[in-house]
Amino acid sequence: MEVVNRYVATRHHIEGAPTEADFEVREETVRWAPDSGEVLVRNLYVSIDPYQLNRMKRSSASHLAVDCILPGQRITSYAAGEVVASACAEYAAGDVVAGVLGWEEYTLFKPSPALLMSKVDTSAGGGFPLSHHMSVLGTSGMTAYAGLFEVCKPVKEGEKVFVSAASGSVGNLVGQFAKLSGCYVVGCAGTNAKVDLLKDKLGFDAAFNYKEEPDLKAALKRHFPDGIDICFENVGGEMLEAALANMSTYGRVALSGVISEYTGAGRRAAPDLLELIYKRITVRGFFAWDFLPRFAEFGAVIGGWVREGKVQVVEDVSHGLDSVPSAFAALFRGHNVGKKLVKLA
Amino acid sequence: MEVVNRYVATRHHIEGAPTEADFEVREETVRWAPDSGEVLVRNLYVSIDPYQLNRMKRSSASHLAVDCILPGQRITSYAAGEVVASACAEYAAGDVVAGVLGWEEYTLFKPSPALLMSKVDTSAGGGFPLSHHMSVLGTSGMTAYAGLFEVCKPVKEGEKVFVSAASGSVGNLVGQFAKLSGCYVVGCAGTNAKVDLLKDKLGFDAAFNYKEEPDLKAALKRHFPDGIDICFENVGGEMLEAALANMSTYGRVALSGVISEYTGAGRRAAPDLLELIYKRITVRGFFAWDFLPRFAEFGAVIGGWVREGKVQVVEDVSHGLDSVPSAFAALFRGHNVGKKLVKLA
Numbered sequence: 296m297e298v299v300n301r302y303v304a305t306r307h308h309i310e311g312a313p314t315e316a317d318f319e320v321r322e323e324t325v326r327w328a329p330d331s332g333e334v335l336v337r338n339l340y341v342s343i344d345p346y347q348l349n350r351m352k353r354s355s356a357s358h359l360a361v362d363c364i365l366p367g368q369r370i371t372s373y374a375a376g377e378v379v380a381s382a383c384a385e386y387a388a389g390d391v392v393a394g395v396l397g398w399e400e401y402t403l404f405k406p407s408p409a410l411l412m413s414k415v416d417t418s419a420g421g422g423f424p425l426s427h428h429m430s431v432l433g434t435s436g437m438t439a440y441a442g443l444f445e446v447c448k449p450v451k452e453g454e455k456v457f458v459s460a461a462s463g464s465v466g467n468l469v470g471q472f473a474k475l476s477g478c479y480v481v482g483c484a485g486t487n488a489k490v491d492l493l494k495d496k497l498g499f500d501a502a503f504n505y506k507e508e509p510d511l512k513a514a515l516k517r518h519f520p521d522g523i524d525i526c527f528e529n530v531g532g533e534m535l536e537a538a539l540a541n542m543s544t545y546g547r548v549a550l551s552g553v554i555s556e557y558t559g560a561g562r563r564a565a566p567d568l569l570e571l572i573y574k575r576i577t578v579r580g581f582f583a584w585d586f587l588p589r590f591a592e593f594g595a596v597i598g599g600w601v602r603e604g605k606v607q608v609v610e611d612v613s614h615g616l617d618s619v620p621s622a623f624a625a626l627f628r629g630h631n632v633g634k635k636l637v638k639l640a
Numbered sequence: 641m642e643v644v645n646r647y648v649a650t651r652h653h654i655e656g657a658p659t660e661a662d663f664e665v666r667e668e669t670v671r672w673a674p675d676s677g678e679v680l681v682r683n684l685y686v687s688i689d690p691y692q693l694n695r696m697k698r699s700s701a702s703h704l705a706v707d708c709i710l711p712g713q714r715i716t717s718y719a720a721g722e723v724v725a726s727a728c729a730e731y732a733a734g735d736v737v738a739g740v741l742g743w744e745e746y747t748l749f750k751p752s753p754a755l756l757m758s759k760v761d762t763s764a765g766g767g768f769p770l771s772h773h774m775s776v777l778g779t780s781g782m783t784a785y786a787g788l789f790e791v792c793k794p795v796k797e798g799e800k801v802f803v804s805a806a807s808g809s810v811g812n813l814v815g816q817f818a819k820l821s822g823c824y825v826v827g828c829a830g831t832n833a834k835v836d837l838l839k840d841k842l843g844f845d846a847a848f849n850y851k852e853e854p855d856l857k858a859a860l861k862r863h864f865p866d867g868i869d870i871c872f873e874n875v876g877g878e879m880l881e882a883a884l885a886n887m888s889t890y891g892r893v894a895l896s897g898v899i900s901e902y903t904g905a906g907r908r909a910a911p912d913l914l915e916l917i918y919k920r921i922t923v924r925g926f927f928a929w930d931f932l933p934r935f936a937e938f939g940a941v942i943g944g945w946v947r948e949g950k951v952q953v954v955e956d957v958s959h960g961l962d963s964v965p966s967a968f969a970a971l972f973r974g975h976n977v978g979k980k981l982v983k984l985a
Binding site: 349531535550551552553556559562563564565566567568569570571572573574575576577578579580581582585 | 663679694876880895896897898901902907909910911912913914916917918920921922924925926927929964
């Protein structure tokens with residue numbers, strides 16, 4: 296079987312904030328054969344995530360932890376799709392799968408644990424909408440859950456939680472999960488509409504627009520007069536400095552992302568380390584994938600919350616492969632609300 | 641009973657590196673009465689520690705975690721002395737005690753848990769030299785032990801440990817303890833004589849003079865081609881940046897002190913936070929005192945090592961109260977080797 300695959304590629308390495316012009320859509324012919332051991336998937340949703348930018352930098356080629364993206368090449372990404380043809384016993388045509396596929400219309404893969412591929416139940420009976428497997432039940436939900444409950448570990452009722460980039464794909468879930476755990480939750484975001492969403496729809500105790508705060512340290516001091524017990528950090532730079540200056544004793548910081556530092560636009564955080572010592576702060580970088588063996592457990596809890604209406608699922612969906620570059624660039628302009636996805640086909 | 645107490649005081653708040661001229665020795669008359677509930681101690685050794693500088697800054701007055709030092713006032717400090725007179729049942733004249741006393745010849749105290757006062761056995765039979773209770777069995781030893789074994793937790797044989805300020809009071813013990821635990825240990829120090837001490841006398845696998853390294857990142861890369869598993873950080877600034885850039889995946893950083901940042905002379909560390917995320921690094925600020933309930937347990941282990949000759953005790957002793965200011969200033973000039981103490985009387 297042959298299909299024409301349209302895929303998004305970078306035109307060159309990207310060092311600053313990405314723009315649409317950094318990308319192009321290419322075509323190739325993909326051939327699947329019954330004796331290949333391969334699976335051909337038609338992608339239905341692709342995930343658009345800020346961290347991908349780091350894979351597009353020239354320096355990524357020398358970084359062991361990063362699977363670098365080369366100009367002109369297809370871009371692997373978490374995505375969901377439908378099996379069109381399968382030459383292995385684990386998958387059959389018609390199966391819906393989620394895992395590492397790509398920013399492309401079709402992906403051909405050989406089963407491998409590294410692809411984190413799972414079959415997805417989208418039946419009207421027990422299933423969730425497919426998009427949810429890209430958001431609340433996908434990496435965003437797992438990152439929020441693992442970072443909050445496994446890295447930061449709320450231990451007492453009423454612990455005070457600060458979430459930066461709180462209307463983003465991960466942040467909005469961290470805040471909602473923390474509220475369900477009895478925490479006091481404050482988020483920050485970059486527009487008043489996002490701030491209203493956090494407070495009015497997602498149940499945050501308070502939220503503020505960081506662009507309207509001349510002094511981030513003072514803003515956090517106002518919201519956390521007794522200090523921040525848990526900081527879920529998605530931003531870095533001055534925001535992280537301000538949060539670290541406002542931690543309470545034995546505070547915990549989950550370092551999930553530092554989007555302000557990805558583009559090189561903002562300066563790096565240079566926190567007062569004495570504060571970290573005096574207050575015995577723990578800062579821990581983590582990946583959701585470190586907790587992979589527990590994803591089923593996490594997913595069962597999160598799925599229960601979604602079914603019971605306790606967690607609102609916020610997805611921001613663009614349409615068609617050609618919208619991938621603008622969807623990605625928009626992340627760094629703060630235009631997304633919740634999980635950014637592109638729906639194909 | 642009345643005694644004339646000579647004590648060291650600051651003349652003013654100190655913002656940069658301290659000099660002898662920032663201090664003066666003052667006199668006061670101290671009165672002890674049999675019905676006061678108080679204990680009068682003649683101090684024998686006082687501890688000279690870099691962190692004291694932070695208590696001398698103007699900003700310390702507004703910092704909750706710090707017991708600030710005011711110009712002209714006596715300066716509390718860990719010390720050891722002999723009870724001269726006691727108006728409480730727990731202590732008797734002749735007892736030797738260690739705890740929070742002061743940079744002074746006599747200290748009057750009322751027993752309180754905050755003073756961390758303990759009686760010390762200096763008998764020829766079971767005891768250790770009194771100075772050891774200020775160094776390897778005092779806060780330096782407890783900081784090294786707690787930071788290495790409780791914060792960094794070496795888990796595998798042969799884990800790779802980097803110790804900054806490795807010839808200092810805490811660093812030299814961290815390195816020795818880590819070697820006893822089967823780790824590979826590299827330290828850095830600021831003179832070639834210190835480097836030789838680390839390698840030849842204290843059993844470090846390697847050591848380097850950071851003043852002779854134009855590129856600290858490259859120096860660490862040379863010593864740790866496979867990355868640093870455990871970093872015991874005493875320095876901060878560029879040294880910490882270089883260490884963080886060389887950590888291995890799941891590396892752990894115990895933030896014990898940041899002496900390069902105390903004086904405001906060096907710039908603050910602004911590490912690449914992406915490295916922390918990609919490598920899932922944990923950075924944790926800590927105090928030895930957080931582990932106070934376990935000091936007896938730690939002390940038993942350390943004492944055993946000292947008795948068996950497995951740990952070398954490196955003490956740097958000056959004499960007489962008048963030498964306290966120069967002993968303290970010398971810490972920031974890198975002149976001490978091991979634990980800096982001043983012996984009184």
